[in-house]
Amino acid sequence: MPGGRSGVRQASLRSQNLALVLGEIYEATRPTTRARVAAALDITRATASDLVERLVDADLVDELAPEAATTPGRPGVVVAPSSDGVAALGLEIQVDHLTAQVLALDGTVLGRAQAPGDHRDSDPRRVTRELARLAGRALETLPTRTRLLGACVSVPALLRSGGSVVQLAPNLGWTDVDLAALLDRQAPLTGIRVEVGNDADLSALAETRARSRADGSPRGEQSFLYLAGEVGIGGAVVIGGETTRGRHGWSGEIGHVVVDRSGPRCACGATGCLEQYAGLDVIRRRAGLGLGATPADLLTRVPRGVRAGRALGWAAEAIGVAVASTLNIVDVDRVVLGGVYAELFDHLAAGIEAEVAQRVLAARWAPVAVERAVAGPGSAVTGAALRVLERVVADPASFIEAGA
Structure with missing residues (x-):
């Protein structure tokens, strides 16, 4: 029995170490080697090499070309997540x-x-x-x-x-x-x-990974309020690289934050929801465009007339009100605009920032940054x-x- 328990513990430790090694390779923001993995996890090079070999055999990790030698000794072979395993x-x-x-x-x-x-x-x-x-x-x-x-x-x-x-x-x-x-x-x-x-x-998950790679920072340092602008408007709060959805998974529905309780009826049944002021269909309609118009079509209208500009300004003000209400409850200092809002960013950001600066109580001590999403289309x-x-x-x- 004692030997059996010891075997279970050893197997559990191997499984845990295997996950740590793959996680280190997967999250690396620059090329890494067995030696760097060992140093980062404080394990021996022999242990790291053995675990990496198991991951290579399982088609989870690829071995790439050795690094260019910059110091005496044998250059390290770069290891990376598998490209087709x-x-x-x-x-x-x-x-x-x-x-x-x-x-x-x-x-x-x-x-x-x-x-x-x-x-x-x-x-x-x-x-x-x-x-x-x-x-x-x-x-x-x-x-x-x-x-x-x-x-x-x-x-x-x-x-x-x-x-x-x-x-x-x-x-x-x-x-x-x-x-x-x-x-x-x-x-x-x-x-x-x-x-x-x-x-x-899911867009916020892609965004945390993209931001980590863009600036070389660990994903665990990412904290922000994410807005996914489409016909509807989704939201996610990211704390320490993880989205928070509450006990039932129903938080983050910023599109249904009420910005005017006397406003138009929303598809959800309530009145005055943010989607009725800043959803893509509403922006299209106020700009005088059909439902098939793309954000690019909308942007071409901005220099040629006032309707498109007013529609975007109206949307930015409403988004700013909803964002400010959220930030007075959730303590993050970045707002990331994704989906079609990333494409329309240059015409939305200033209006959102103005509302946030006026309405978020802590903004005078901790200014809120409004940023364009970096994950790109299809996040x-x-x-x-x-x-x-x-x-x-x-x-x-x-x-x-x-x-x-």
């Missing part, structure tokens, strides 16, 4: 488009397909059929050796933590839709584990794939045992 399928349902994207552990896009469409008050069965068709297209170019870990679908909806049921998606017109079950009925997704995530949360579908990939990073031992 494993991959995850990210799926996105948005009011005006669907996307499927296959992402490798190192961030390489191995396949992608997107289709525009109008999914307002849509039939979930029709939408999932189309999404599955796009998934099939994205998976066509997947290398034969690549192991697909699973899929995650991003949806602008209220979701219970850990669940697959869309409880409410006002702009899609969906209530109590088991999205994972619908997708499981569609080839080529049958038999693939499908998770479901809120679009703003929600990228975040969806990252969610699946990072489950393996957190527990590579289970992945290796399952494939043995």
Whole structure:
């Protein structure tokens, strides 16, 4: 019995160390080597080398070319997350488009397909059929050796933590839709584990990783309020690199913060929600454009007339009011504008900053920065794939045992 317990402890320690090593390689913001991994984790080089070798054999880590020698001695071989050993399928349902994207552990896009469409008050069965068709297209170019870990679908909806049921998606017109079950009925997704995530949360996940790589800082140092501007408006609070959703997973719905209780009725049933002042459809309408107009179309209108400029100014003021209300409760000093707001940033930022400076009580001592998202277009579908990939990073031992 004592020997058995010791074996369990040793196996547990090996599993933990394997996760630490893969996590160190995955989160590295510059090329790393076995020696640097050993130093960062305070383990011996022999231990680090053994663990890296296991990860290489499992196709989770690639060995790249040796570094250029800058000091006497043998140059270190660079190790990096695998570029094609494993991959995850990210799926996105948005009011005006669907996307499927296959992402490798190192961030390489191995396949992608997107289709525009109008999914307002849509039939979930029709939408999932189309999404599955796009998934099939994205998976066509997947290398034969690549192991697909699973899929995650991003949806602008209220979701219970850990669940697959869309409880409410006002702009899609969906209530109590088991999205994972619908997708499981569609080839080529049958038999693939499908998770479901809120679009703003997943965009914020992609944003934390992109920011870490952009400035070389650890992801754990990232804290900000994230706004995902689309037809609807999603929000996420990131503290220490992690999104916070509360006990049930329902916090962060900044699009339904009331900026004027006497305002127009929202699709959620309330009146005066932020979405009715700063959602993309509202901005389009106030600018005199149709629902199919892109943010680029909107920007071309700004120099040629006053309607587009006024629409963006009106939206910026409303966003600033909602953001200020949030920051008086949540103690972060950065606001990150993603989705279409990143494209419209130059016409929104000043108006938001003015409202925040006036309305956030602590702003005089701790000024709030309003910044453009750096993750780029498609952050929600990228975040969806990252969610699946990072489950393996957190527990590579289970992945290796399952494939043995």
